Amino acid sequence: MRAAGRRAVCPGSFDPVTNGHLDIVERAASLFDEVVVAVGVNQSKRRLFSADERMAMLTRAVGHLPNVRVEGFSGLLTTFCTERDIHAIVKGLRAVSDFDYELQMAQMNSSLSSVETVFVPTSPEWSFLASSLVKEVASYGGDVSALVPDFVNDALVARLRDA
């Protein structure tokens, strides 16, 4: 069932986007009228891919979803939501280990504004998947082509070869 006229955000670093992220975005897109994928562009963190590269990869990866758009964000997620009249944050939960921190963030965000957090259980096939692990495996020459879109795999191989 789709909530009428409702907008949600799927926030993250997406360094790089994985099939696990896309699973959550696709399911958010089926629940809400509009979904904004918000790519954190915080300068302080070291990233493999620049904000522009991460946003370009995501834009390509969600191209088949007409009600999804990609934006960069810095600062507080709740400010981003308030400015766009977004009342729901959609987050994937892979395992119990995700829950503590995600619950803490959800409660902090709801104390800052009226935004609700909606947790979506990650599909079992992607429950072990994290961008950090994908990068680590790829950096040692492991094959991650089943875990990310083809063009992300190509970008990973090229970036790690040049590093």
Ligand code: PNS
């Ligand atoms: O992919 P990540 O790194 O797990 O994403 C974390 C992200 C970007 C969703 C989270 O760090 C975030 O919301 N950052 C924005 C700053 C903010 O609002 N911090 C307060 C969180 S309660």
